[in-house]
Ligand code: SF4
């Protein structure tokens with residue numbers, strides 16, 4: 001069994017980061033249930049579909065993340081691969 005499923009899900013999120021606020025702690029990356037975020041060169045980038053759980057906004061002590069609701073494509077691949085690094 002793979003870690004990917006196809007779902008139709010509306011809406012989707014587009015993550016906006018305030019780089020001047022982000023400390024690169026990685027809490028949001030660890031928390032995201034669908035592996036949509038990644039730390040790259042000490043900053044957060046969106047690398048996958050966001051399902052707008054808003055967990056990253058809630059966990060960020062620096063209030064560095066905003067999630068905008070955007071239209072989703074017809075069919076999405078959501079990465080639900082289990083994570084070994086979640087300590088929340
Ligand atoms: S939780 Fe906030 S400060 Fe930490 S990496 Fe994510 S956006 Fe940056």
Ligand code: SF4
Pocket residue numbers: 013015031032033034035036037049050051052053054055056057067
């Ligand atoms: S809102 Fe939820 S699904 Fe979207 S990037 Fe943040 S933690 Fe991941």
